[in-house]
Amino acid sequence: MSTITAPTALSRKDFVTDQDVRWCPGCGDYSILAQVQKVMPELGIARENVVFVSGIGCSSRFPYYMNTYGFHSIHGRAPAIATGLKAARPELSVWVVTGDGDGLSIGGNHMLHALRRNIDLNLLLFNNRIYGLTKGQYSPTSEMGKVTKSTPLGSIDYPLNPVSVALGAEATFVARTVDVDAKHLQEMIRRASQHRGTAFVEILQNCNIFNDGAWSAISDKDSKPDNALVLEHGKPMLFGKQRDKGIRMNGHRLEVVQLGNGITAADLLVHDEQDATLAFLLGAMHTPAFPVPLGVLRAVQRPTYDEAINAQVAQAKAKLGAGDLDALFAQGDTWDVS
Ligand SMILES: Cc1ncc(C[n+]2csc(CCOP(=O)(O)OP(=O)(O)O)c2C)c(N)n1
Ligand code: SF4
Numbered sequence: 001m002s003t004i005t006a007p008t009a010l011s012r013k014d015f016v017t018d019q020d021v022r023w024c025p026g027c028g029d030y031s032i033l034a035q036v037q038k039v040m041p042e043l044g045i046a047r048e049n050v051v052f053v054s055g056i057g058c059s060s061r062f063p064y065y066m067n068t069y070g071f072h073s074i075h076g077r078a079p080a081i082a083t084g085l086k087a088a089r090p091e092l093s094v095w096v097v098t099g100d101g102d103g104l105s106i107g108g109n110h111m112l113h114a115l116r117r118n119i120d121l122n123l124l125l126f127n128n129r130i131y132g133l134t135k136g137q138y139s140p141t142s143e144m145g146k147v148t149k150s151t152p153l154g155s156i157d158y159p160l161n162p163v164s165v166a167l168g169a170e171a172t173f174v175a176r177t178v179d180v181d182a183k184h185l186q187e188m189i190r191r192a193s194q195h196r197g198t199a200f201v202e203i204l205q206n207c208n209i210f211n212d213g214a215w216s217a218i219s220d221k222d223s224k225p226d227n228a229l230v231l232e233h234g235k236p237m238l239f240g241k242q243r244d245k246g247i248r249m250n251g252h253r254l255e256v257v258q259l260g261n262g263i264t265a266a267d268l269l270v271h272d273e274q275d276a277t278l279a280f281l282l283g284a285m286h287t288p289a290f291p292v293p294l295g296v297l298r299a300v301q302r303p304t305y306d307e308a309i310n311a312q313v314a315q316a317k318a319k320l321g322a323g324d325l326d327a328l329f330a331q332g333d334t335w336d337v338s
Helices: 029-043 059-065 078-088 100-106 108-117 162-168 182-194 276-283 305-320 325-330
Strands: 050-054 069-072 093-099 121-127 173-178 199-204 228-230 245-250 253-258 292-299
Touching: 029 059, 029 121, 029 182, 050 059, 050 078, 059 069, 059 093, 069 078, 078 093, 078 100, 078 108, 078 121, 078 305, 093 100, 100 108, 100 121, 100 162, 108 121, 108 162, 121 182, 162 173, 162 199, 162 276, 162 292, 173 182, 182 199, 182 292, 253 276, 276 292
Parallel strands: 050 069, 050 093, 093 121, 121 199, 173 199, 228 292
Antiparallel strands: 173 292, 245 253
């Protein structure tokens, strides 16, 4: 969330750069870029107050294509760089773009701390379950048994679930969406930008070159209704082509039920974005036993890191004065190198 508004109305074109987009034809990243460029003007933030920070990977080429400020940083470190930027310049709208390899492997530590600190960032994790840029090695989200160039006999690693990781770090905003669902993706970008605190959005993305169809059960028109549960706050959890299946609580567990034979929508769970336990249960659902939840799993308010750090700075200044950096460096033990 940023407080500085744009002086004049902007359009999608204002956010497009003159750079040739260097993703493979058909890559899911194109749709994500298009939806972000579409939503940006609606947010009413001046372009010079928007910054996209990325690490390394195909997804991390994103800042070149956004006509805003940007920082193509080092592998896995985008959350740390974005944290410094937001703490120093809280009025900026800071976005982190990362991949499942960049954000959860080499950058897992940095991601975790940005999430728990609740600094006011928007974190978009493009999850294609593979390393795209380095040509198809398995990633922390690849499924067990996955045969790739680096796992020729099949991966023996149990995969990370990005949403569960974010919820485990007690992130205040956690959502999931899909590259090909333009409207839903736009809505999640809007919701993330409105949230004060770290907004984490997992975007299921197709890498048609090295992991084609990894999410087809959830993204293809025909299979999506039976494999995805679109969450809406305050609404019962219904899914299926005929909207005749739902999610019900059975003791401490969730279960899929077929409507009819005495079971109605009134028996189903109603989504509550503020219920942490429910978010955990939903986040752990996966195919084939359950549909994959899409939408906002959790949205709650908690003081942000940037507010807290700037309050402390103001407090220190009130007590001790503005301070003098040169005097600070010159105090204590100093020496000349000759
Ligand atoms: C320090 C360092 N280690 C390893 C690499 C090699 N490397 C570049 S991108 C990448 C993984 C990218 O995967 P992901 O984040 O999933 O992005 P994608 O390309 O799939 O969008 C790796 C391991 C690097 N550039 N720097
Ligand atoms: S390698 Fe995959 S993720 Fe990278 S640009 Fe090509 S299709 Fe997209």
